[in-house]
Amino acid sequence: MLLEVAEALTPLLIIFVIFQLLFLKLPREVIIRVLSGMLLAFVGLALFLQGVQVGFMPTGTALGEQLGQLQYKWIIVLVGCLLGFVATVAEPAVRILNHEVEKVSGGYIPQRVMLYTLSIGVAVAIGLAMMRIIYGVPLLYILIPGYVLALILMRLSSPTFVSVAFDSGGVATGPMTVTFIVALAVGVAAGTEGRDPLLDGFGMIALAALAPILAVLVLGIIYAQGSAEDESG
Amino acid sequence: MEEIKDIVLEMVQAVLPIAVVVVILMLLLFEQPGDLIARFLVGVVMVTIGLGLFLLGVKVGLLPLGEAIGSELPQRGSLLILVLFTLFIGIAVTVAEPDVRVLAHQVDVVSDGEIAKRTLVTFVAVGVGIFTAVAAARVVLGIPMAYILITGYVAVFILSAFVPPHFVPISFDAGGVTTGPMTVPFILALGVGLTSVLGSKRSLGDSFGFVALASIGPVLAVMILGVIYA
Numbered sequence: 001m002l003l004e005v006a007e008a009l010t011p012l013l014i015i016f017v018i019f020q021l022l023f024l025k026l027p028r029e030v031i032i033r034v035l036s037g038m039l040l041a042f043v044g045l046a047l048f049l050q051g052v053q054v055g056f057m058p059t060g061t062a063l064g065e066q067l068g069q070l071q072y073k074w075i076i077v078l079v080g081c082l083l084g085f086v087a088t089v090a091e092p093a094v095r096i097l098n099h100e101v102e103k104v105s106g107g108y109i110p111q112r113v114m115l116y117t118l119s120i121g122v123a124v125a126i127g128l129a130m131m132r133i134i135y136g137v138p139l140l141y142i143l144i145p146g147y148v149l150a151l152i153l154m155r156l157s158s159p160t161f162v163s164v165a166f167d168s169g170g171v172a173t174g175p176m177t178v179t180f181i182v183a184l185a186v187g188v189a190a191g192t193e194g195r196d197p198l199l200d201g202f203g204m205i206a207l208a209a210l211a212p213i214l215a216v217l218v219l220g221i222i223y224a225q226g227s228a229e230d231e232s233g
Numbered sequence: 234m235e236e237i238k239d240i241v242l243e244m245v246q247a248v249l250p251i252a253v254v255v256v257i258l259m260l261l262l263f264e265q266p267g268d269l270i271a272r273f274l275v276g277v278v279m280v281t282i283g284l285g286l287f288l289l290g291v292k293v294g295l296l297p298l299g300e301a302i303g304s305e306l307p308q309r310g311s312l313l314i315l316v317l318f319t320l321f322i323g324i325a326v327t328v329a330e331p332d333v334r335v336l337a338h339q340v341d342v343v344s345d346g347e348i349a350k351r352t353l354v355t356f357v358a359v360g361v362g363i364f365t366a367v368a369a370a371r372v373v374l375g376i377p378m379a380y381i382l383i384t385g386y387v388a389v390f391i392l393s394a395f396v397p398p399h400f401v402p403i404s405f406d407a408g409g410v411t412t413g414p415m416t417v418p419f420i421l422a423l424g425v426g427l428t429s430v431l432g433s434k435r436s437l438g439d440s441f442g443f444v445a446l447a448s449i450g451p452v453l454a455v456m457i458l459g460v461i462y463a
Contacts, residue, residue, distance in 0.1 A: 004334075009329050019302055034295070037291065038295070041294070043283075044282075047283030049331070051275070051281075055272050057339065059269050059273040063262065079258065086254050143405060169444075174247065175284050178335055178413070182335075183339065201343060202406050205405070206405030206409050209409030
């Protein structure tokens with residue numbers, strides 16, 4: 001495990017050394033900062049990975065399997081939506097995005113609006129992902145329409161929002177989502193009859209990454225309409 | 234010290250609501266949930282502290298490095314050097330990205346070792362590296378973002394016809410996962426550094442494109458891995 005973490009951080013260390021020797025010539029204090037940063041990252045990553053592998057994955061998968069065996073499938077979808085909503089509402093990266101959107105829209109889109117739009121978007125995405133597992137729908141059937149929708153919305157949306165939108169895709173895929181909820185989804189696939197965890201268990205992150213993009217684009221359209229009205233009204 | 238407190242608070246805020254929901258679910262669905270809940274809570278503590286420390290380390294040590302590199306690179310002459318180094322940086326950053334490791338581990342376990350963790354991480358990292366380099370070249374050469382994005386996505390959808398079906402969700406997940414707590418700030422810092430030196434006439438949109446491009450790379454890379462498997 002520690003070897004794995006060392007493996008993970010070594011390339012960065014190498015880059016730092018190369019840059020420092022060849023180009024940067026940073027002062028000693030900065031070097032110490034960078035190295036202590038890396039040490040912190042090392043310890044942190046080791047703890048994080050351990051927590052995920054020993055704590056989140058087995059429990060997430062177990063919970064998922066339990067859910068998958070439920071008689072009423074809609075509960076699974078509901079749980080997915082709930083988890084998606086809660087995870088996004090609490091995600092710090094989301095808060096940063098909300099702030100940025102409010103700034104970029106000159107206050108027209110307040111942070112609250114952005115927060116709930118995003119959280120509902122991710123909730124829907126994860127609910128969809130659960131449905132995908134239950135009914136065995138191929139991922140592309142949901143993903144391609146999603147992307148096409150994004151392209152259409154891009155045309156209608158304000159340009160500043162478009163660049164924010166595509167960079168916000170990663171915002172909902174935070175540590176809880178990627179670790180626990182994926183383990184849950186895999187568990188649901190394992191627990192549901194006729195579903196193969198390898199084939200059906202993944203793909204949730206892809207959907208959860210698309211949701212914020214669509215949410216921001218939609219808000220961008222509202223903003224574009226709003227400012228157009230202001231100008232003509 | 235203030236920073237540590239901030240980050241820990243942030244992490245707890247992020248994790249607490251969902252932890253509560255999960256514990257309630259476990260209580261509802263299992264007859265003897267004690268063991269499971271205990272395990273989960275231990276996991277929560279370790280993940281919270283671990284990620285907190287990691288983010289702190291990134292903030293303290295690696296982001297300044299990213300921005301310094303970003304502003305240094307363009308001054309070193311050729312486009313080739315810029316592209317080459319951005320490639321390695323992209324690889325290095327992705328290999329260290331916690332979310333990438335977790336997904337790769339999960340895939341490894343579920344596929345019974347058929348798709349090895351190291352293989353997946355390597356391919357994803359190379360994918361990100363190549364496209365980050367492309368993104369950097371784009372800023373210099375002035376190619377519109379849309380061209381690259383559309384080409385990338387078209388290539389992905391074409392490839393999806395040739396890979397074993399279970400590779401499709403994994404590839405797209407790989408794309409979503411690379412935009413994690415480490416890669417995004419680092420690449421943004423890099424982009425800010427680059428654009429501040431290179432593209433003063435360009436709009437802010439340029440720094441942002443990095444993240445979008447860095448997401449397609451891994452999807453393509455894993456698709457290619459899938460083709461190899463086929």
